Amino acid sequence: MATLSDFYQYVIPEVPGCPEVTADVAIRAALIEFCEKTLVIQRDLDPVTVVKGITDYDIDPPASQLVSRLMRVWYKDVELTPTAPDNVHNAEVYNTLFTGADKERSDPRMFIQKDERTFSIYPIPKDTVANGLTIRAALKPTRNAETIEDVLFEDYAETVAHGAKYRLLSMASKPWTNGPAASLALAAFNSGINVARQRASRGHTRADLRVRLTGV
Numbered sequence: 549m550a551t552l553s554d555f556y557q558y559v560i561p562e563v564p565g566c567p568e569v570t571a572d573v574a575i576r577a578a579l580i581e582f583c584e585k586t587l588v589i590q591r592d593l594d595p596v597t598v599v600k601g602i603t604d605y606d607i608d609p610p611a612s613q614l615v616s617r618l619m620r621v622w623y624k625d626v627e628l629t630p631t632a633p634d635n636v637h638n639a640e641v642y643n644t645l646f647t648g649a650d651k652e653r654s655d656p657r658m659f660i661q662k663d664e665r666t667f668s669i670y671p672i673p674k675d676t677v678a679n680g681l682t683i684r685a686a687l688k689p690t691r692n693a694e695t696i697e698d699v700l701f702e703d704y705a706e707t708v709a710h711g712a713k714y715r716l717l718s719m720a721s722k723p724w725t726n727g728p729a730a731s732l733a734l735a736a737f738n739s740g741i742n743v744a745r746q747r748a749s750r751g752h753t754r755a756d757l758r759v760r761l762t763g764v
Contacts, residue, residue, distance in 0.1 A: 549695035549696065549697065549698060550695065550696050550697070550698050550700065550701035550702075551694060551695055551696075552571075552572045552575050552576060552694065552696075553568070554701050554705070555571075555575045555701065555705060555708060555709055555712065556568065556571065558705055558706055558709035559571055559574070559575065559709050559712050559713055559716070562713055562717075562729070563713060563716045563717060563724040564723065564724055565722075565723040565724050566716055566722070566723075566724050570716070571712065571716065574711075574712040574713075574715040574716045575708065575709075575712040576689060576691065576693060577711075577712070577715060578708050578709075578710075578711030578712040578714075578715065578737070579688070579689050579693075579696055579700060579708055579711075580688050580689055580691070581711060582700070582704065582707065582708055582711060582737075582740075582741060582744070583616055583686070583687065583688035583689065583700075584616050584688055585741050585745065586741055586744040586745045586748050587616065587617060587619070587686040587745070587748050588686075588699070588700075588704070588744050588745075588747070588748040589613075589686060589687045589688070589697055589699070589700070590619060590684060590685065590686050590687070590748070591609075591610070591684075591685060591687055592682070592683065592684055592685075593607070593608060593609065593615075593683040593684075593685050594608055595679035595680070595681060595682055595683075596608075596679070596680070596681035596683065597676070597677065597678050597679055597680060597681075598623065598656070598669070598673050598675070598676060598677040598680035598681055599673070599676050600653070600673055600674060600675055600676045601644065601653065601672060601673070602672075602673070603640075603641050603644075603668045603669055603670060603672045603673070604662075604666060604667075604668050605666065605667055605668070605669070605681070606665060606666055607664070607665050607666060607667060607683075607685070609685065609687055610687070612689060612690050612692075612693040612694070612695060612696075613687045613688065613689060613690060613693070614664040614665070614687065614688055614689075614690055615661075615664050615665075615685045615686070615687060615688075616664070616685075616686045616687060616688040617661065617685065617686045618630070618659065618661045618667060618683060618684075618685050618686075619684045619685055619686055620683075620684040621659045621667075621669075621681060621682070621683050621684075622681065622682040622683075623655060623656045623657075623669065623673075623677075623680055623681060624655075624677065624680055626655070626657075628656060628657060628658055628659045628669065629657060629658045629659075630658070630659055630660075630661070631658045631659070631660055631670075632660065633660050633662065636658075636660060636668075636670055638670070638671075640672060641660075641668060641670055641672070644672070653671065653672050653673060653674030654671045654672075654673075654674050655671070655673065655674065655675075656669035656670060656671060656672075656673055657670070657671065658670045658671075669681070703744075704740065704744060706740070707736070707737060707740025707741065707743075707744065710733045710734075710736040710737040710740060711733075711734075711737040713729070713730070713733040714730050714733040714734040714737055717729050717730035717733060718730040
C-alpha cells in the first residue's frame with residue numbers, strides 16, 4: 549500500500565514552507581475527489597447474506613476506504629437495477645412494522661444506495677440466501693486514511709499532486725499562496741481526471757465501447 553508521504557516529492561517542492569501535516573490534508577482531499585469523479589478503484593466486496601424480510605444492509609468496504617458508488621449488484625445470478633430513493637413509493641422499504649403492512653415478499657429486483665455505508669434491496673426478499681448478494685463497488689479513501697491503494701500512486705501520482713497543490717496554493721495568506729499557480733494546478737488536475745475517467749470506463753482494455761450489431 550502507498551502512503552501519503554509518497555506524494556510529497558510531487559507536492560512539497562512547489563509549496564515551500566508548507567508543513568507536512570497540512571500537505572497530508574490536501575493530498576487526502578485530492579485523492580478522495582479523484583476517486584469520486586473517476587471511479588478508478590473498483591473492487592468486489594465480500595458477498596452479503598440476504599435475510600428474509602430484511603431490506604437494509606451494511607456496506608463493508610476494505611479498511612480505510614468507503615464506497616463512493618455501488619456499481620453493480622446481483623441477487624443470486626440476476627443483476628439488480630439501481631434506483632433512487634425517490635423512486636421507491638412503498639413505505640415498507642423504510643418501515644415493516646406498521647399495522648396493515650403488506651407481508652407479501654418476492655425476489656429483489658432493484659437496489660438503492662442510501663449513503664456510503666448502507667444500501668437497500670427491493671422488493672423485500674422472501675427468502676434467506678447465504679452469500680446471495682454479489683457487489684461491485686467504486687471505492688475512495690476515508691478522511692483519516694494513512695495508506696491508499698498502490699495504483700493511485702503508481703498510475704496517478706502527478707494528477708493527485710496537482711489536486712493537492714491547487715488546494716494548498718489557494719489557501720489565503722500563507723507563505724506558499726500563489727493564485728496563478730493554483731489555477732494551473734486545477735486545470736491539470738481536471739485534465740487528469742478526464743483521462744482517468746475514460747480509462748476506468750474501458751477497464752484497461754482497448755475494446756471499442758460502441759456496441760457492434762451482428763449481421764451488419
